[in-house]
Amino acid sequence: MSYIEPHAHMVSRTTDDYERLALAGCEALCEPAFWAGFDRSSAAGFYDYFRQLTEYEPKRAARYGIKHFCWLCINPKEADDPGFAREVMALIPEFIGRENVLGIGEIGLNKNTRNELKIFEEHVQIALDYDLPVLIHTPHLEDKLKGTKLILDSLSNFSKLDHSKVIIDHVEEHTVAHVLDAGYWAGMTLYPESKCTPNRAIDILEVYGSENIWMNSACDWGVSDPMAVPKCALEMKRRKHSPEMIRKVTFDNPAKFLSQSPRFKL
């Protein structure tokens, strides 16, 4: 099967993972800027990271015939220090025009703090200024429901924001309706221990439908599985979902959303 991995942190993965993704049919993957597992000590660390996302990873992916795209921002875990966050955000204009940059992400909230929200809103404004799509991270575990509601409240203050150009990621059963009902796209992350299992993601598709929703592995340096999307596709097949339905959520939907960036070309 051909599919798109719309959220993967390949800087944390091995080249063998690229090979496995290619063997499974991955045609393109998208890498949002995120937390490295530790806090960077300077904005220069992000400068190098943005170079890695825009220069090195596309070449690594290309060796396996995979198109690599990315999103830029300072992630919410490092956004609680606004001074530092703004230093990093000042780097974005230098990279925003690079050919694999799709938009601003993954921005959002982590511990639902006042500073995180401030920096989140400044990122949204950058996206509006450059007319770019937005990819939003919602918090983990007990913080997810509150963070999702705070994010939705905040977004409602941006009157010029096109909801169809915003995807709110890591939805689960208690947040997916909030996101879809507000007219945004929803992303389901398939993790072994947190977020959605493949079966729960399929349940969500059965209950809430397959419009404006995608699934991703969000594979990174933690407990995660780069093969999660094809494994979920297999589970969908076992649960007798049609090939068209599987294609829709693993290829057509991500292609439709991502094509809102003119740089997304397969």
Place this chain on the structure above:
Amino acid sequence: MLSKKELLDMQFIDARARLIDLAAFLDRLERHEGGDDIRLSYFKAALPILLENRPDRAKAVLERFSDHTTELSETAPFQGASGAPVS
């Protein structure tokens, strides 16, 4: 869509194993030293939801483990999450 029987044929053994694992987890905790923990209180409070006659048990369990406050925090006490509102 699969029939109920087909789903059971496919997933019953796995679900059974998970249920036994949960029971063993509670047995294990009881055998070990230590005081009360708010996470376990949330865990036990969520268990009766499984037996409720409703179509959205997963959502209800997730909501039980969620922070329902609405105000923004001034600072992040730590970067991670515990799985239940502990502070």
